[in-house]
Amino acid sequence: xxxxxxxxxxxxxxxxxxxxxxxxxxxxxxxxxxxxxxxxxxxxxxxxxxxxxxxxxxxxxxxxxxxxxx
Amino acid sequence: xxxxxxxxxxxxxxxxxxxxxxxxxxxxxxxxxxxxxxxxxxxxxxxxxxxxxxxxxxxxxxxxxxxxxxxxxxxxxxxxxxxxxxxxxxxxxxxxxxxxxxxxxxxxxxxxxxxxxxxxxxxxxxxxxxxxxxxxxxxxxxxxxxxxxxxxxxxxxxxxxxxxxxxxxxxxxxxxxxxxxxxxxxxxxxxxxxxxxxxxxxxxxxxxxxxxxxxxxxxxxxxxxxxxxxxxxxxxxxxxxxxxxxxxxxxxxxxxxxxxxxxxxxxxxxxxxxxxxxxxxxxxxxxxxxxxxxxxxxxxxxxxxxxxxxxxxxxxxxxxxxxxxxxxxxxxxxxxxxxxxxxxxxxxxxxxxxxxxxxxxxxxxxxxxxxxxxxxxxxxxxxxxx
Numbered sequence: 039x040x041x042x043x044x045x046x047x048x049x050x051x052x053x054x055x056x057x058x059x060x061x062x063x064x065x066x067x068x069x070x071x072x073x074x075x076x077x078x079x080x081x082x083x084x085x086x087x088x089x090x091x092x093x094x095x096x097x098x099x100x101x102x103x104x105x106x107x108x
Numbered sequence: 109x110x111x112x113x114x115x116x117x118x119x120x121x122x123x124x125x126x127x128x129x130x131x132x133x134x135x136x137x138x139x140x141x142x143x144x145x146x147x148x149x150x151x152x153x154x155x156x157x158x159x160x161x162x163x164x165x166x167x168x169x170x171x172x173x174x175x176x177x178x179x180x181x182x183x184x185x186x187x188x189x190x191x192x193x194x195x196x197x198x199x200x201x202x203x204x205x206x207x208x209x210x211x212x213x214x215x216x217x218x219x220x221x222x223x224x225x226x227x228x229x230x231x232x233x234x235x236x237x238x239x240x241x242x243x244x245x246x247x248x249x250x251x252x253x254x255x256x257x258x259x260x261x262x263x264x265x266x267x268x269x270x271x272x273x274x275x276x277x278x279x280x281x282x283x284x285x286x287x288x289x290x291x292x293x294x295x296x297x298x299x300x301x302x303x304x305x306x307x308x309x310x311x312x313x314x315x316x317x318x319x320x321x322x323x324x325x326x327x328x329x330x331x332x333x334x335x336x337x338x339x340x341x342x343x344x345x346x347x348x349x350x351x352x353x354x355x356x357x358x359x360x361x362x363x364x365x366x367x368x369x370x371x372x373x374x375x376x377x378x379x380x381x382x383x384x385x386x387x388x389x390x391x392x393x394x395x396x397x398x399x400x401x402x403x404x405x406x407x408x409x410x411x412x413x414x415x416x417x418x419x420x421x422x423x424x425x426x427x428x429x430x431x432x433x434x435x436x437x438x439x440x441x442x443x444x445x446x447x448x449x450x451x452x453x454x455x456x457x458x459x460x461x462x463x464x465x466x467x468x469x470x471x472x473x474x475x476x477x478x479x480x481x482x483x484x485x486x487x488x489x490x491x492x493x494x
Contacts (some may be wrong), residue, residue: 076237084231087220090210107229107239108246 042068058085059093076106083107111138113487119461119480123473128461129480134308134454140408144173146486147387147479149267152274154389154402155179155256156263157416158187159294165208165223169200172265173405177254178202178212179263182223187258189265190251194219195227201251212251225251261292261418262389262400280343281385287372288393292418295429299417301437305444307451309388309405312413313475315447316382316390316401319350320468326442340471341383345478348471349383355394358435360428366396369420384471386478396420397432401440409451415440 042065049057062082069075079101086094101107118127132139153172160168161181168179169192178192178201192201194214201212201221211220211228220229227246234241255266257274259282264274271277282289294300305312315321319338322329334354341349355378357365369376372395380394390401397419404412417433453459464473 073237077232080231080237080239084213084218084220084229087211087229088209088213088218094210101239106237 055085055089056091058082059089059091059097063093063097072104076101076104080106111136114139114483116480116484120477123464123470124466126464126473126476128464128473129310129476130461131454131457131459133479134311134451135408137408140308140405142483142486143479144405145268146482148173148405150270150482150486151387152257152264152266152271152277153387154262154385154400155189155265156402156414157261157294157400158258158263159261159416160263161187163207166205167202167208167212167223168205169202172267175267176200177265178251180208180223184224186224187256187263188223188225189254189256189263190225191254193252195249195251196230221251225253227251260288260391260398260400261294261416262391262402264389278346278385280346281383285381285393287376288369288398290369290371290420292398293420293422293424295417295419295424295433298426298430299433301415301433303413303415303437303440303444305411305413305447306409307411307447308408308454309403309411310475310479311447311450312401312403312411312443313384313386313388313390314472315443315450316384317348317350317471317475318469319352320465321446325446326439329439341381342471342474344474345481347383347385348474349381350471351379351381354378355380357394357396358428358432360425360431364425364428366419366424366428366432367421368395384475386475399436413440 042061046061049061059082062078066075066078066082069078079097083094083097083101086097098107114130114132119129155172156170156179161179164181164183164185166181170177170179176192178190180188180190182188193199194201194216196214196217196219199214199216201214208223211222213220218231219227222228227249229239230244230246231239233239233244255269257264259274275282319335323335337352337354339351341351359365376395380392382392384390388403392399397417399415399417402414404414406412417436
């Protein structure tokens, strides 16, 4: 996770939003609780929305399945 | 702070006896605010051109009379104007011209909007990882859209939302120029320029309306476009301007000319018309090109003129286009000392608004009369509401 943190910080620093979609998805997959996973999924989804990323519909579907999105 | 309304009683008299607008209409911030509502927000005002956002997702932040606006071409190609703020905390959404790849994301809390203005996500609004809340109804919280209409590539906005439909409000000019109701192709980067001028925006309108000044301020026109070749254009309460009967086409090195707009009647072989469509757009049409000047009022004594030139075909000769831009730029620059000089003149306390030539100034008086009528109507409405 420490390595992931570093990569997230680097992607934020570079405003690499496509990378942020992937990295927050990775963080969600490694989270210990549903709330933590949805927190990270939300970030992945928002950056996917922002950039028109192909993963946006799937991320939306995951959040919606947990009652976290409309 | 309340201010004493200006006396406009003599402005709407017949041109022979009328006086121009009082100084306060050019130098008083309180009157500037009064006119903002009466002349610009209640009417169809020019904001920008659709060519500023040529492709879906193109977004340009603009300021109009202090309002932060966002000009945007949505994913389906429609040009829209929104308030450029998030419905959450009022944060500015788009800081510089850019392409919206997916959604418009507020940089503050990342609320996201579609290019059609719909609120599509509200991250953590119900707590971390909870992106919905019963109190936050997305359908009610889309971007605030400003009523807009495209004509002659100009993006017209009616901020108050109370004006008649654009086609209805401007039916007279649409009819007059129906022969030009066909695709206009912006000449591109070499066919637009801006002129910042230290003047009230109305003085730019007033100067544009009349041909009286042409032989003095634009002596280069005397050789082929004499004063007597011009005629007035006046549609009270709508627009005014001037026309010429001796328009000569620009020619290239080998005598080539720009293509004509298709299907024009013979009248336009040598005619050209220049109209100020109230409040703030100056238009010109010729057989082979057109232009639009959008006056962006900044303050009582600052205006930015945004000039755009158009052609009947998407491809035209680069050199001729550059020459045409240069020609018009030099003409419009010749007007700057006049509009700035009149602005400085409005600080002369004993100036009474001036008198009009009954023969030569009627298009300008037409504009003054419109201003006075709109301001008086607005005052009457405010009084009735008290």
